[in-house]
Amino acid sequence: MPRGEPHPKFVRMAAHHHHEHSGKALSRAAQTTLEKAGEQWTAMRASVFTALAGFDKPASAYDIAEAVSKAEDRRVAANSVYRILDLFVGANLARRVESSNAYIANAHPDCLHDCIFLVCDSCGQTVHIDDDHITREVRHAAEVAGFSPERPVIEVRGKCADCE
């Protein structure tokens, strides 16, 4: 995100703002990003992405395999979904929410941030915010401690506005 741009402090995963996509636009952005990485947007990968993006909380490979199986009326193995999720994470199409042990579609596959996740302990709904100032400080603090930060994981557990 360019410096000096007003920053929405609280953006739902599915909501639109300048760099975020949802629905068909999100799938298109994901496809473009994956193809730029030299990977093919196969029918199976498209189905897995659509299923993943349909969840408003982090989903496991099993959740997604079930959703794809249902949508396509054929049995899809969690193992093959898992491999695709791995590819998606590497290509910035999906993020692992570590404290939920599950995955979420990246609303901005075309833009690399250290996303901050807000995870509701009651309903599991997970929204994400980007605050490059905070995440830069986290990386900086790690570097000052002589550590090379590769992937800061910042997840806030609590109660969402619906569950409060």
Ligand SMILES: [Zn+2]
């Ligand atoms: Zn983000």
Ligand SMILES: [Zn+2]
């Ligand atoms: Zn909640």
